[in-house]
């Protein structure tokens with residue numbers, strides 16, 4: 001049995017005490033955040049507790065400033081790839097749950113190539129493999145084969161350069177195999193840090209074991225995977241408790257492995273076949289959700305924040321301003337959902353933002369963002385604490401910005417029409433002067449020229 005570093009009574013007491021936090025306490029916490037000082041647990045709890053509109057306005061402003069300072073206006077793009085919906089678990093919120101009767105699918109390697117071809121035609125360079133837990137249908141060797149097939153599949157100029165993996169908690173030995181297969185981030189959502197709720201919503205199956213799930217990142221780190229991505233499924237329990245749980249988990253990993261979460265995902269529960277969303281008593285409304293995203297941004301400034309198409313177009317626009325640094329686009333949550341080869345497929349949940357990838361990418365540029373297809377840190381070996389030291393050094397602008405611009409240039413040449421290219425070229429010209437380092441700036445100008453003239457591609461700092 002692993003450690004349980006989530007002290008429930010401690011979190012409950014923090015949240016209870018925070019209800020009495022006065023304006024002076026909250027303003028002090030906000031001043032600390034504004035000055036780049038680390039927040040204490042009680043500071044974060046106080047921010048969560050406030051519903052004063054003046055405080056919330058300031059929380060949003062500070063989160064926006066932190067995001068701009070650390071991430072600039074870059075937004076990293078990705079898409080999920082569902083490979084198998086067979087599952088032995090009975091999770092009350094998920095349509096793949098073992099008690100739900102539907103026609104299940106698992107992709108063959110040919111199916112995977114079909115799916116990846118479509119994702120490459122959308123311009124994606126970064127995927128997240130998603131699968132239910134099923135030792136018989138979806139053993140680790142199958143996942144490893146999927147990863148190899150994805151990395152090997154090249155369609156025209158397309159290629160997947162980083163495969164993140166979101167599969168059930170597994171053994172150290174299996175994590176070692178995933179590391180050898182060159183995965184990017186290992187992503188796993190704790191779903192809820194509140195153990196009684198965890199027990200209630202996980203009706204049966206290996207996932208029911210709270211400690212096994214909670215200690216998955218320790219096993220992954222022990223196996224050498226130093227980019228791990230956490231998250232909770234908002235809607236299962238008190239969202240403030242979950243935010244404190246995320247922070248304690250992050251601190252546990254920082255203390256033990258010198259690296260906390262590489263990313264935090266903020267999925268909110270969506271309607272799905274085989275479940276009734278009304279049955280979940282802790283659904284999070286939009287205003288609370290925005291406050292939570294902004295507070296996570298403030299509490300862990302250097303951790304990437306991922307938002308999926310579970311959120312609507314409008315919410316995504318708002319949340320991008322408050323701290324989100326990575327979004328999915330053109331997503332399908334069905335096994336075989338991109339190629340749809342006459343099979344009956346069932347989504348894991350229904351997405352809200354169903355616009356095409358290029359529409360999403362184009363709108364990001366209209367809104368002043370730089371869509372980035374960068375995978376350089378992972379490919380250059382800047383993972384774990386090496387990534388964090390880069391982020392904390394303030395050098396991110398000299399690395400991520402040129403990489404974002406060069407990958408956007410590649411994208412526009414490969415997948416954009418004339419109007420798109422005109423828009424992205426203007427954005428690239430506008431942004432290049434912001435690369436502070438003279439040598440890197442000159443090199444970026446040269447590389448962009450080479451990409452445009454077809455002389456070269458796939459450059460990164």
Ligand code: SAM
Pocket residue numbers: 093094095130131132133166167168169188189191207232233267268269270271272310348349
């Ligand atoms: N089977 C793996 C596991 O157990 O961790 C992979 C997870 S699954 C493919 C990805 C995530 O989707 C889950 O961790 C869960 O948080 C989320 N999810 C499941 N049902 C959902 C729903 N109805 N709405 C939104 N997200 C959901």
